[in-house]
Each structure stands twice: as C-alpha cells, then as structure tokens.
Amino acid sequence: MSQFNLDTCHIIDLPKITDSRGNLTFVEGGRHIPFDIKRTYYLYDVPGGAERGGHAHKGLHQLIIAISGAFDIVLDDGHRKQRYHLNRSYFGLYVCPMIWREMDNFSSGAVCLVLASNLYDEADYYRDYADFIAAASK
Ligand code: T46
Numbered sequence: 001m002s003q004f005n006l007d008t009c010h011i012i013d014l015p016k017i018t019d020s021r022g023n024l025t026f027v028e029g030g031r032h033i034p035f036d037i038k039r040t041y042y043l044y045d046v047p048g049g050a051e052r053g054g055h056a057h058k059g060l061h062q063l064i065i066a067i068s069g070a071f072d073i074v075l076d077d078g079h080r081k082q083r084y085h086l087n088r089s090y091f092g093l094y095v096c097p098m099i100w101r102e103m104d105n106f107s108s109g110a111v112c113l114v115l116a117s118n119l120y121d122e123a124d125y126y127r128d129y130a131d132f133i134a135a136a137s138k
Contacts, residue, residue: 002098002136005077009095012063016090025090027063027115033094035061035117042067043103043112056100056126058135061117063092069110076100078136086112100132 014032017024029037043052053073064073070087077099084093085105092115095101103112118124126132 002077002138004096004098006075006080006082006099009075009082009093009099011084012092012094014065014090014092023090027092029115033061033063033092033115037115038118039116039120041114041116043114044110046071046106046110046112048106048108050106051102051104053101053103054127056132056136057097058124058126059097059118060124061097062095063115064095065089065092065113065115067111067113069107070105071103071107071110071112072105074102074104076102078133098132098136100126100129 012033014025014027017026027033027037029035046052064086066086067089070085072083072085073093074081074083075095086093126135
C-alpha cells in the first residue's frame with residue numbers, strides 16, 4: 001500500500017498580514033509547506049458546471065488555494081474519499097503524491113492557484129483510475 005494517504009493531506013492555515021490597505025498572504029517553500037516550490041499555475045475563467053482534475057500524481061506535492069471565489073475538491077487515496085470546500089485565500093490544501101483528485105462547483109470568477117514541487121511532467125500522471133487503484137494497492 002502507498003505510504004501516502006488521505007491522512008497526509010490537510011488544510012494549511014497560511015500567514016495573513018491584515019492591514020487597512022488590504023490583506024497579504026505569503027507562502028515559503030519548506031517552511032509553510034512541506035516541499036520546495038518549482039512551479040506555479042492557476043485555473044481561471046472556469047465555466048459554470050465544469051469539472052477539472054480526474055488524475056493522480058506519482059511523485060508531485062501540491063498546495064491548492066482558492067485565491068478568489070470557491071470550488072470543491074474531492075481527494076481519493078484508493079480507499080477513502082474526502083471532499084473539501086475551498087473559499088479562502090489564506091487556506092491551502094496540501095495534496096501529497098498518490099491521491100486522485102476531482103474538482104467541481106467552481107463559483108463564478110473562481111481562481112485556483114497551485115504551488116507544485118516539480119516541473120510539469122506528463123509521465124508523473126495517472127490519468128486512468130484503474131491504473132491508479134492498481135498502483136495505490138501495491
Ligand atoms: C492538478 C489540478 C489542480 C501544462 O502544460 N503544464 C502544466 O503545468 C499543467 C498543470 C498542465 N499543462 C497542460 C497539460 C494538459 O494538456 O495543460 C493541459 C490541461 O491540464 P490538466 O488536464 O491536467 O488540468 P487540470 O485542471 O485537470 O489539472 C491540473 C493539474 O494538471 C493537476 O496537477 O492537481 O490542476
């Protein structure tokens with residue numbers, strides 16, 4: 001069985017500097033999150049009713065933040081599933097390797113920021129659920 005499971009994934013309460021000019025949140029790799037950041041990407045202009053994700057990563061660690069608006073993410077370690085509702089820019093969901101994820105319920109104008117531990121590599125993906133389950137059961 002994989003060393004990674006749903007218990008490893010959790011919400012991280014990020015630093016928030018409040019100010020009459022507006023708030024500021026920052027993330028330092030290796031300090032606030034358990035990996036160094038090698039890549040960032042973001043999802044935006046997501047049409048109502050769209051679903052994203054539908055895959056797992058072999059070795060990638062990620063922090064997923066609803067920078068604006070809200071969406072849901074369902075994590076699945078092959079044994080259990082857990083749904084998270086992300087709607088605050090100072091909460092990040094840490095997702096470890098070997099977790100299948102599906103995202104839905106994007107609000108209008110939602111922006112999903114992702115901090116990732118490695119560069120994009122299609123070979124790191126399980127895009128077939130049966131392949132993921134077979135690997136997660138080893
Ligand atoms: C995840 C969720 C939250 C790239 O070329 N570079 C990149 O860094 C990424 C992330 C994607 N792509 C290409 C690969 C596909 O041709 O962009 C296309 C769409 O990617 P994908 O279908 O994987 O997008 P999502 O939104 O389903 O998933 C992404 C991440 O892939 C995934 O790691 O956790 O966002």
